[in-house]
Amino acid sequence: MDVRLINPFIGAVTGIMPQIGFSNITRKGISLKEKKFMVSGVVLTLGIVGDKKGNVVYSIDMDGAKKIASTMMMGMPVDQLDDMSKSALSELSNMLTANASINFSNDGINVDISVPTMMYGEDIEINLQKDNVVCIDFDVDGIMLSVNVALD
């Protein structure tokens, strides 16, 4: 596992989440996944090209996604994943990945990112068509956020 591919994302999560209203961000663990894995909840994926090429997939369970959207909207209650919450989560994935790309460039790796695609549901199988997917799990004020990085 090449830490140079992981650290920019760790830096992005620990740097950005406090700026949008979260206080305790801890890294729970790093694991290697196969190219296909199962998730439930909200999934946001962005394409990356440049010196490194691949995808990053953020996944959060549905309750966690609603809590994140609510915090991003100054505590406005979110019962359903409505348009505003979807837009907030989409923007979060964009901010995190854009920040990671700045962290990459500080390491001399230049990458550009695409617009996010958001999907949600139960028992979704995700296939990234890369043999090694590195998953970084974070606990963000009790919400589990997984960042799956498939780059080479």
Added chain:
Amino acid sequence: MSKLKAMIVDDSSFSITILRSLLEKKGFEIICEAQSIVDVKEKIIDCKPDLVTMDMTLSDGDGLEASKLIVEKSPNSKIMAISAMMDAEIIKKAKEAGAKAYIQKPIDEEEFNSIVDKLFAGEELYRLLSDNYFEAFKESLMTYLKRFQVNPSVKSEEQTNSHIKSKKSSGISVTIGIIGRHCGRLVIDMSDDTIIELAKRALNKSELAKDEMIAFFGEFGNIVGGNACSMLNTFNRGLSLRVSPPTIFHGKDLTISIGEIKSTSLVLQSNAGEIFMNIGFQRGDDEWM
């Protein structure tokens, strides 16, 4: 195409004459002039210029203050800062105040023209992309489907502008990120039966393993996205569109969210079943010059 509109902010009538001549030669319509911040405040709302040339020293303040005012009242106006001074500090401040470019006096015509071209290239490229992206992706998808002899025909086309919509997946989705001067993303969705039928025809097989289906669908997305982006790049190389590797989502309970960006959806009917495609782009940031 209508003429682009310019506003000149300068306290020297000599500079105004020079800028007026340069801008007119570039095809701009000069819709207003301002010599002070008070003047800018008065005129900017009615003017709404495409381009503002901003002198950094004004009679009642500086160009930074005037730039901030313009960003607030007319955020789509592009500000080109102009000054006899040019050092790292003032450039940084101008950028922070909202200027998109900086040029030193005396103005070199060639440099001025090149900066103006670059400032508006992004705009023109976005217009070119907006006018053509959907047809390019539709043609790419139709052309590729023809190989499988499944008789594709258009069932519906729909633009989604600002409201977010969701679409229940038919079973399997592929997404491709698109990166370039303006970025976007592609989603293609269909049922397992449809992709299996297409894959059987592509691989000339009567039975198919699930991994083969997934791998084929990834390649399907890659070909449709890659070919469409190549087509768009031939319109203008400045678009520099590239595609990221495909991500495939598979599940009975999957919903696709569309509309966070301006996008267009297409539903095709075919002998293999229904095929859904959604493609959208977002205007990229202006580059600093």
